[in-house]
Structure formats: structure tokens, C-alpha cells
Amino acid sequence: MKHFPIFLAVEGRRIILAGGGDAALAKLRLLLKTEAKLTVIAAQAAPEIHAWADASRLTLIQRTMEPGDTMCAALFYAAHDDAKEDARTAKIAHRDGALVNIVDNLLESQFITPAIVDRDPVTIAIGTEGAAPVLARAIKKDLEDRLPTSLGTLARIGKGFRAMAEKLSYGAARRNFWSDFYFNAGPRTMHQGEDAIKDALFTLLHNHLNEDVKQGHIDIVGAGPGDPDLLTLKARKALDKADVVIFDQLVTPNILELARREAIMINAGKTGFGTAMAQEDINALIVEHGLRGHHVVRLKAGDPTVFGRLDEEINAITTADLSYTIVPGITAASAAVANIGQSLTKRGRNSSVRFITGHDTKGYADHDWKELAKVGQVAAIYMGKKSARFIQGRLLMHGADPSTPVTVIENVSRPDQRVITTALSNLEPTITNKNLSGPAIMFLGLVPRAITQQLHQLCKADVQDVPPQISTQEAL
Ligand code: SAH
Numbered sequence: 001m002k003h004f005p006i007f008l009a010v011e012g013r014r015i016i017l018a019g020g021g022d023a024a025l026a027k028l029r030l031l032l033k034t035e036a037k038l039t040v041i042a043a044q045a046a047p048e049i050h051a052w053a054d055a056s057r058l059t060l061i062q063r064t065m066e067p068g069d070t071m072c073a074a075l076f077y078a079a080h081d082d083a084k085e086d087a088r089t090a091k092i093a094h095r096d097g098a099l100v101n102i103v104d105n106l107l108e109s110q111f112i113t114p115a116i117v118d119r120d121p122v123t124i125a126i127g128t129e130g131a132a133p134v135l136a137r138a139i140k141k142d143l144e145d146r147l148p149t150s151l152g153t154l155a156r157i158g159k160g161f162r163a164m165a166e167k168l169s170y171g172a173a174r175r176n177f178w179s180d181f182y183f184n185a186g187p188r189t190m191h192q193g194e195d196a197i198k199d200a201l202f203t204l205l206h207n208h209l210n211e212d213v214k215q216g217h218i219d220i221v222g223a224g225p226g227d228p229d230l231l232t233l234k235a236r237k238a239l240d241k242a243d244v245v246i247f248d249q250l251v252t253p254n255i256l257e258l259a260r261r262e263a264i265m266i267n268a269g270k271t272g273f274g275t276a277m278a279q280e281d282i283n284a285l286i287v288e289h290g291l292r293g294h295h296v297v298r299l300k301a302g303d304p305t306v307f308g309r310l311d312e313e314i315n316a317i318t319t320a321d322l323s324y325t326i327v328p329g330i331t332a333a334s335a336a337v338a339n340i341g342q343s344l345t346k347r348g349r350n351s352s353v354r355f356i357t358g359h360d361t362k363g364y365a366d367h368d369w370k371e372l373a374k375v376g377q378v379a380a381i382y383m384g385k386k387s388a389r390f391i392q393g394r395l396l397m398h399g400a401d402p403s404t405p406v407t408v409i410e411n412v413s414r415p416d417q418r419v420i421t422t423a424l425s426n427l428e429p430t431i432t433n434k435n436l437s438g439p440a441i442m443f444l445g446l447v448p449r450a451i452t453q454q455l456h457q458l459c460k461a462d463v464q465d466v467p468p469q470i471s472t473q474e475a476l
Helices: 022-031 047-054 083-096 133-146 151-160 172-192 194-209 233-241 279-291 310-319 332-339 388-397 424-433 449-459
Strands: 014-018 037-041 059-061 073-078 099-102 115-119 122-126 217-222 244-247 264-267 295-300 323-327 354-357 379-382 405-410 418-423 440-444
Touching: 014 022, 014 083, 022 037, 022 047, 022 073, 047 059, 073 083, 083 099, 115 133, 115 151, 122 133, 122 151, 151 172, 151 194, 172 194, 217 233, 217 279, 217 310, 233 295, 233 323, 244 279, 279 295, 279 310, 310 323, 332 379, 332 440, 388 424, 405 424, 418 424
Parallel strands: 014 037, 014 073, 037 059, 073 099, 217 295, 217 323, 244 264, 244 295, 354 379
Antiparallel strands: 115 122, 379 440, 405 418, 405 440
């Protein structure tokens, strides 16, 4: 972020604009919405500027700018449609200590004015750091269409009622009250005038104060492999409503940012000393917040039903008589296989696929190695980094072809995703040599489609997936 968005208090402060033509008019239309003391300095000013000056909406000084004109100004805009005059006046403003913006000159400006959606006091500022003004305009248009014009009035009246609403307890109760106001009672009474809106607020508060204490609810939500675009809409909605988010270590910061700002965020992946939190402690946390009437989002990497200790958490939830919903997510295997352009099953190759774990409660996990060792088998191996040598040994011992391809995908769907393709015989030391530091999933029996295609070209033969002698090379 090269530009940090803030909302500047300008009430009663001076904003100076130098220039009197089209660029000046465009900026002034926006600045006139503020409660700042506006001064325009221009030897020649457009008729609109004269009219605003006559109506005392701004002060007009009819001459070119001089040193001292911008003393004590909060902001200065150079808007002459003339680069030379802009540079001259900006220099003066710099010396006078004002923050300077030169219209249409990003590089020389100390601040930029965002695209604004105005539902005062609700103001939405959209900026692209000058990278894509078209995009900013499109987003603005979209928001203009979506947000009712009444929003500003409702927010203003709502603001005056905040102290009253504190009679409701913090968290779900207060939030339910406000969403009831902004999305139901408020818009319904909008056309009846401000007094009716205020009456509606009192009635609503009375109703909410007399409601039964809300029961907590737990949403067990799949966060997917890391890319926020791979979240389901249901997951997004759950995050929007959450009072508390209890998240796993593998959930990425980008996704955590989507949670409601007021939500309490608890990292269940770590304790204060960096060790993993015990499952019983996580269960206790979920139940504790649920019993307080909170909407708890238990946010788990990938899909909660895949190697997620889901049943243990559900047992704890139901034992405490709390309700829950499971919101599925995209499991690492699904995202990973998509990213290598392959299919988990394929006619004529494998009619089933296994999701297996490298280790379980007893240590290295045992599987039907004999079956897995057969030609054409596909398995997605979760948590397999530490047990790679064990898996390799077991498969080879049970007769697997040493040249069977294995593709390891680290940090699936994240900017630092890595794809490593090797042969079973070479799985170790490849895993160790590659220093994998992020989560990684392995596919037994799959090669990225891009490599398969390269091989097709190389061999000029009709190869099925990958010829053994080449697949033993580390391909990526
Ligand atoms: N519930 C999760 C799996 C939890 S087990 C899911 O459905 O994906 C944790 C293992 O999942 C990790 O050791 C790794 O093997 C895999 N995994 C999870 N996220 C991953 C990611 N972004 N990239 C690669 N592997 C991932």
C-alpha cells in the first residue's frame, strides 16, 4: 500500500484550490460537499466559481497565487490545467506547509483524492493508487447502484441512538438490533420522515430488550486451501456474521481479513508459547463461546470433513446442547489437482481415488499398500512430508513401479505455490532437498498435464500420462 487511506477532519479548516477552469470545477464540486473553509485563488475563474463565491460557499481571490496564501491550510489543490503554474503554486504550498495535490499528477502529489460514494455520514472511498481509474469508476458505479440513497439518513439517526443501544449486551444482541434497523425497520419507515424513524428505533429496542437470550450457534466452516476466491459464498456469509472466529494454523491471513471487524479472532493453531493447542482445549473454547450466545465460526483449512478432527468437535458441541452447521470447503486435493490440470479419476486409468494421511494417532499411518502399489492407482496424500520415506518404502516393498510419478504441491492456491514432480524411487531425497516449509500434498500416480503434453511432443508418440524413463527426472 503506497497510499494509506484515512478520513481527514476538515470541518472549519482551510482548503485552498488554485485554478479556475475545468479541472478546478471538477474538484470543487467534490470539495463543496465538505465542511471545510474553501478558498479559490484564480486570476480568471469560471462563472460557476463566481456564483459559489456570491453564495458564500467559498472565498474567491482573483489573482495568481503568492507565498503565504496557503499558510495554515490543511490541503492544497493545484488545478490550473497548466503544468508550469501547477508546479509553481505547489512549491509555494509546500513551503507554507500544506499537503499538496496536483490534479492528474500522481507522482508530484502528496495525497490523492479517491473515488467517493457519498451517503454522508457513510462515505466509501475507492482508490487504485492511480493504477486503474476505470476500475475505481466501475466499483463506484456498482456501489452507487447497490446502496439505497436513504442509507445516509438512517446512519445519521442511528448514530444518535448508539448510546441507547448500549442497553443491549455486546455481541450478537447488539448486532442483531442494528441489522434489524438498517435492513428492516429503517428502510420500512424511511418515507415517513425522521420522527417515524426515531419512533421505530425505540420500538425496536424495546422488542430486542425483551427477546429471549439468544442461543449460540457454531458454523464449522471450510476455509479452502488459502486463496480467498476459493471460499464458498456460505463461508463468506458465516464470516460476515461471526462474533468469534476460532481458526487453524493453515488458514491464511487473507481469509482471516474477511471476518467481521468486531469478531474476536482466536488462533487455535498455537498457544502463547508456540506449541499446538490441544484438541480438548479447542473443543472447550468452541463450547465456551457458543454457550455465551455467540455466533462461532470454527474455521478449518480445506474441507472440515477431510482429516479435520470434525467428529471430536461435533461431539463436544452436541454434548453442550449447541447447534451447528457444517459449511464444506475445497479440500487441498481438489484445488491441487485443478492447478496441475489433471483429474482425480479418469476413464481407463483409475475408477477410484484415495485420500490418505501420512500419519495418524499411532504414528505413520498404514494403508492397503498392495492395492496402492498397482499400476494406475491415484492417491492424494495429506500430511505426507515427514512420512515420505515410509510411504516410499512401503509402496516399493509391495511391488510398485519405482518410476511411478509422484507430484508434490506445496502451498496450493497461494502466491508461493510450488509443484515438484518426481518418481516414487526418488521421492526421498527430493522432499528433503526441496526444503518444503509450507503445507504440501502429494499425488501418487499423477503428473501435471503441462508436463504430459511436453512429453507428448518430445517423444512424438502416443504416451499415456508419462513414460517411466522420463518421469524419473525431477520435472519441475
Ligand atoms: N482439512 C484439510 C486437510 C487438513 S490436514 C483439507 O481439506 O485440505 C493438513 C494437510 O492438508 C497438510 O499437511 C497438507 O497435506 C494438506 N494441505 C492443507 N492445505 C494445503 C495447502 N494449501 N497446500 C498444500 N497442502 C495443503
